[in-house]
Amino acid sequence: MEKKIMLGNEAIARGAWEAGVKVSSAYPGTPSTEISESLVKYDGVYAEWAPNEKVATEVAIGACISGVRSMCCMKHVGVNVAADPLYTISYGGVNAGMVLVAADDPGLYSSQNEQDTRAVARAAHVPVLQPSDSQEAKDFMKYAFELSETYATPVILRTTTRLSHSQGLVCLEDRVVPEDKPYERNPAKYVMMPGNAKGRHIYVEQRELAMAADGASMPVNRMEMGDTRLGVITSGIEYQYVKEVLPNASILKLGLVNPLPKQMILDFAAKVDELYIIEELDPIIEEQVRAWGVSCKGKEILTVQGEYSANLLRKAILKQELELDAPAQVPARPPILCPGCPHRSVYYVLKKLGIHGAGDIGCYTLGAVAPLNVVDTTICMGASISSLHGMEKAKGKEYIKNWVAVIGDSTFMHTGINSLMNMVYNKSTGTVMILDNSTTGMTGHQDHAATGKTLKGEPTYAINIYQLCKAIGIEHVVEVNAFDVEELERVLKEETKRDAVSVIITKSPCVLLKGNVFPDKCVPVPENCKKCGLCLRPGCPALTRKEDGTISIDETMCNACGLCKQLCNFDAIRTEAK
Amino acid sequence: METKNIMIVGVGGQGTLLTSRILGGLAIQADYDVKLSEVHGMAQRGGSVVTYVRYGDSVAEPIVEEGQADVLIAFERLEAKRYAHFLKKDGVIIVNDQRMDPITVVTGAAQYPEGILEELAAKHKLYSIDAMAEAKKLGNSKVFNIIVLGVAAQHMDYAKEDWLKVIELTVPPKTVEINKKAFEVGYNR
Numbered sequence: 031m032e033k034k035i036m037l038g039n040e041a042i043a044r045g046a047w048e049a050g051v052k053v054s055s056a057y058p059g060t061p062s063t064e065i066s067e068s069l070v071k072y073d074g075v076y077a078e079w080a081p082n083e084k085v086a087t088e089v090a091i092g093a094c095i096s097g098v099r100s101m102c103c104m105k106h107v108g109v110n111v112a113a114d115p116l117y118t119i120s121y122g123g124v125n126a127g128m129v130l131v132a133a134d135d136p137g138l139y140s141s142q143n144e145q146d147t148r149a150v151a152r153a154a155h156v157p158v159l160q161p162s163d164s165q166e167a168k169d170f171m172k173y174a175f176e177l178s179e180t181y182a183t184p185v186i187l188r189t190t191t192r193l194s195h196s197q198g199l200v201c202l203e204d205r206v207v208p209e210d211k212p213y214e215r216n217p218a219k220y221v222m223m224p225g226n227a228k229g230r231h232i233y234v235e236q237r238e239l240a241m242a243a244d245g246a247s248m249p250v251n252r253m254e255m256g257d258t259r260l261g262v263i264t265s266g267i268e269y270q271y272v273k274e275v276l277p278n279a280s281i282l283k284l285g286l287v288n289p290l291p292k293q294m295i296l297d298f299a300a301k302v303d304e305l306y307i308i309e310e311l312d313p314i315i316e317e318q319v320r321a322w323g324v325s326c327k328g329k330e331i332l333t334v335q336g337e338y339s340a341n342l343l344r345k346a347i348l349k350q351e352l353e354l355d356a357p358a359q360v361p362a363r364p365p366i367l368c369p370g371c372p373h374r375s376v377y378y379v380l381k382k383l384g385i386h387g388a389g390d391i392g393c394y395t396l397g398a399v400a401p402l403n404v405v406d407t408t409i410c411m412g413a414s415i416s417s418l419h420g421m422e423k424a425k426g427k428e429y430i431k432n433w434v435a436v437i438g439d440s441t442f443m444h445t446g447i448n449s450l451m452n453m454v455y456n457k458s459t460g461t462v463m464i465l466d467n468s469t470t471g472m473t474g475h476q477d478h479a480a481t482g483k484t485l486k487g488e489p490t491y492a493i494n495i496y497q498l499c500k501a502i503g504i505e506h507v508v509e510v511n512a513f514d515v516e517e518l519e520r521v522l523k524e525e526t527k528r529d530a531v532s533v534i535i536t537k538s539p540c541v542l543l544k545g546n547v548f549p550d551k552c553v554p555v556p557e558n559c560k561k562c563g564l565c566l567r568p569g570c571p572a573l574t575r576k577e578d579g580t581i582s583i584d585e586t587m588c589n590a591c592g593l594c595k596q597l598c599n600f601d602a603i604r605t606e607a608k
Numbered sequence: 609m610e611t612k613n614i615m616i617v618g619v620g621g622q623g624t625l626l627t628s629r630i631l632g633g634l635a636i637q638a639d640y641d642v643k644l645s646e647v648h649g650m651a652q653r654g655g656s657v658v659t660y661v662r663y664g665d666s667v668a669e670p671i672v673e674e675g676q677a678d679v680l681i682a683f684e685r686l687e688a689k690r691y692a693h694f695l696k697k698d699g700v701i702i703v704n705d706q707r708m709d710p711i712t713v714v715t716g717a718a719q720y721p722e723g724i725l726e727e728l729a730a731k732h733k734l735y736s737i738d739a740m741a742e743a744k745k746l747g748n749s750k751v752f753n754i755i756v757l758g759v760a761a762q763h764m765d766y767a768k769e770d771w772l773k774v775i776e777l778t779v780p781p782k783t784v785e786i787n788k789k790a791f792e793v794g795y796n797r
Contacts, residue, residue: 035632035642060648139647163643163670196670197632197644273668341673354675355693360686361718363619363710365655401715474648566714571654574709584708586740586749 032202038193041164041200042103042131043068045171049127050207051075051101053093055086057444058476059105060140061194062133066103067476070485074205079476079485082411082444083108087115087130094128094184095220097211099175103131106147107410111445117154118222119184121230123237126211127178127185129171130156134190136310137337140472142391142410144335146311151186151288155234157241158186158288159250160266164198170285173250177286181237188287190310192267192337238289245291253298254281261302263295263315263326267338268308274340275348290318299324306347310338367396369572370548370589372512372538373465376436377402378568378593379518385432385526387463388421390414390446392438393471393540401569405436412437412445418460419453427459431526434534435462439495440470440478447498450533454503458531461522464495465512467540475543499533506530512538515596541589550590550605556580559602565594609640611664613672614764617691618683619708620647620657623753626778627681628659630757633774634766635663643670654711656687681760683753684708685724692728701728702760703736704752735759735797742793751783751790758794768795 036044042065046054054077056066070077080086086102093100104112109132116130135141151158157177161170167189174185218226245251256278264272265284272281282298284290299305299319305326307316316328331346332338344350367374377397380387381404389395389405390413398405407417414435422430437446442464453460470476477483482492499507506528508521518536525532539546552572561579572587573594583594585608595603614631616624628644635642642663660672674694680701682688688703695701703725712718728734737759743752754775761771772788779787 033636035636035644037646064648192645192670195646195648197642197646198667198670199636199641267670270669339671339673340669352675357674357693358689360690360721361710361712363654363656363686363690363712365620366711368621368654400711400717569711569714571709571711571714574714 033199034202035197036164036200037064037195037197038161038164038167038189039064039195040068041167042171042187042189043072044200044202045168046101046129047072047075048168048203048205049172049175050099050205051175052098052207053090053100054078054102055080055089056103057081057083057086057108058470058473059108059133060473061135061189061191062103062105062108062131063473063476064194065131066485074207077485079478081479083112084114087112087119090128090130091115091119094124094126095213097126097213099127099208101129101131104133105141106132106134106145107141107143108132109147109150111411113150113154116156116184120154120156121222121227121234122220123182123230123233124178124184125213126208127175129174129178129185129187131187131189133194134188134311136190136192139191142408144311146314147186147188148288148314149312151188152314155238156184156186156288157181157286158188159285160188160287161193161285162266162269162283163193164196164200166285167193168200170250181241183237188266190267241286242289242292245286245289246294248286248291250285251291251294252283253294254283255301256280258301259303260306261298261304262306262308263298263319264308265315266310268310271338271340271343272308275343284315287315290315292322295319296322296324299326308332308338308343364399365396366399366569366571367393368541369570369587370541370591372467372536372541372591373397374402374568374570375513375515375591375593376463376465376518376536377404379515379522380404380434383519383522385434385522387434387436388414388418390435390437390441392441394436394438394465397436401567411441412449415446415449415462416452418462419449419456419458422458422460423456427529430460433460434522434526435460437462437464438471439464439466439468439480440476442495443479443493447502450499450504451502453531459529460531461525461528462531462533464533464535466495466535466537467543469540469543471540475540495535504531504533506532507535508532509535509537512536513591513593513596515593541591548589549607551585551588551608552583552590552592552595552603553606554581554583555602555604558600560600564597564599565603567597568593570594609664611662611667612678613676614661614679614681615658615672615677615691615694616661616681616683617656617658617687619687620655622683623750624657624659624683627753627757628661630774630778631661633778634770635661637770637774638766640664641667643667645670656690658691679760679763681756683756686710686720688728689721689724692732695732698733700733700735700763702756702763703728703734704740704756705736705738706740735763737794737797739794743790746786746789746793748786751786754787754790755794758791759797761791761795762797771795
């Protein structure tokens with residue numbers, strides 16, 4: 031059998047393909063993005079970017095009701111956006127199999143919170159599978175479709191950043207496409223009005239009990255009996271840390287973590303002297319096991335925050351004093367806007383004018399940190415616009431004259447548009463800046479409904495953001511080149527003064543976007559330099575001050591956006607061909 | 609074979625992913641079990657990045673932990689210092705002798721430490737190279753990471769031909785020749 035090294039996310043895509051999935055919809059979000067990017071390369075699958083996770087989930091629901099295996103993918107916070115359809119398709123159940131892939135982010139590598147999708151799944155009564163490596167990511171994905179069809183339920187495959195972004199060896203198998211399920215009209219199952227939903231709620235409870243009872247015979251749950259003095263219940267990536275630290279212990283490795291296989295857990299607990307439950311984030315397994323009257327150790331010695339590791343378990347369980355060198359005290363290197371990023375220019379102007387930014391989710395969140403310090407709030411996708419509206423309604427229109435909402439193009443298409451409709455409808459006077467860099471930047475350049483390209487790279491209609499804003503009734507919509515500092519300043523002063531809602535669209539493609547070629551570089555002219563440091567204010571990482579007070583520009587980093595040259599009053603920076 | 613632990617550290621955008629993929633390819637070619645762990649997303653934007661490569665008969669966790677690295681490949685001096693405590697007592701550290709100021713230094717909030725290489729060399733087996741200067745001599749500054757990998761290759765147990773074969777399979781086809789040349793520069797140091 032052919033073996034290949036694959037990211038967890040690539041293995042999930044492969045598993046879906048082998049399982050015969052025909053439709054997939056997703057919104058990009060670290061650490062889930064590569065699933066769709068990988069899946070779209072396979073023949074026989076339709077895969078798309080949706081504007082948001084709610085839409086993606088509903089697309090998958092429609093496909094599965096029509097009789098084909100379908101999936102949707104999202105990061106953990108995307109599950110919140112998808113919660114509405116998720117909670118109710120749980121009642122309705124599926125026709126062909128449907129899997130929602132949720133990628134959690136313990137350790138907060140690229141997220142705004144550390145929520146645990148298993149908690150959502152419990153509330154929605156949806157089963158959850160958790161693989162422990164790339165091979166299992168593929169195998170469990172296939173098993174998820176089987177479970178989905180056997181129990182007529184959507185299934186969540188939960189991964190975490192460490193699993194999604196680790197590579198391991200995977201055995202490849204062929205694709206087997208099951209026959210499409212016949213569609214039959216069935217309002218009692220698919221029309222969730224109160225009378226029907228009452229009946230389905232009973233069904234959902236019975237389904238969950240049946241799965242819990244069947245859990246012991248599911249191949250994804252297994253006991254690895256060793257030394258019975260110490261037993262561990264674990265799942266997901268945590269299993270690997272347990273294997274490193276406790277190779278001889280008895281382990282109950284759970285693949286299905288909701289619902290829990292109660293009898294199997296009770297049997298295992300009875301076989302071991304001391305029981306540990308090792309799970310990252312919330313004590314989801316632990317609290318249930320304790321509620322059954324089983325004595326165990328868990329969160330009193332292990333954290334609910336961040337990722338686990340073998341060393342963490344060595345200290346917590348084996349009480350080992352590890353002789354480790356202390357980490358060196360060195361300056362932090364936080365993520366920053368790239369050299370040549372069009373957001374830097376926009377933030378420079380906002381800072382100059384003393385304007386606060388109600389921020390949003392994307393690269394431009396980085397405007398919150400020094401030296402820009404412009405973004406004051408970041409909550410979730412789309413919240414910039416609606417929270418600015420809330421401020422105005424709380425404190426009056428004068429209060430927000432030195433505020434703007436700042437949102438990217440992809441985030442605007444995700445949920446920003448709803449908030450903007452609210453501003454128009456409820457007579458706001460705030461100013462919204464849409465930083466249009468023609469891509470979904472932070473997640474690594476994915477297309478969206480306003481870029482003119484599909485996930486497959488095919489040309490499509492590009493929704494015109496300017497026209498869209500006009501169409502919902504905004505009279506004052508201005509487009510400005512993101513690097514035109516003077517014009518930006520003029521427009522900002524004018525629009526923030528205005529007694530009506532207005533939108534400023536700053537346009538310039540992401541500097542890292544493919545095909546965005548920069549033939550030039552910026553070069554200092556030290557003899558003209560007055561050492562004023564104005565060019566350093568936007569915080570471009572390519573610029574540093576030399577010991578003599580003049581500046582140097584790192585030519586490998588510089589993309590010649592020209593912002594520093596534009597700011598210099600003394601012609602001490604020029605551009606030349608690379 | 610006991611599991612070997614390699615770490616590659618640097619600044620987002622320096623090509624740590626490409627080099628870890630080459631190391632992964634070598635392990636597969638030698639028929640080892642192998643796991644890699646990488647960083648995507650927000651931290652990639654000019655932040656401190658670290659990737660792990662572990663190979664051996666059977667590998668469980670995909671990360672290298674403190675005090676476990678056999679080889680630490682650092683693409684930048686400050687990042688070498690940041691992660692040096694991950695090295696085993698007899699571990700080897702390969703450093704690209706390059707300084708990239710983090711934003712905390714640019715804004716004056718912190719000082720870039722002096723004497724990093726001397727300090728690390730007093731404690732560990734250290735090999736350094738100004739790979740950026742060497743890469744510019746080859747006419748392509750982007751291949752500096754493969755030059756560093758060439759230096760690291762001297763201290764790892766794969767044959768030179770294996771390295772070249774995997775580089776050929778991993779880098780974009782148009783850049784095979786320049787990358788092979790870059791590897792030779794590092795390997796022949």
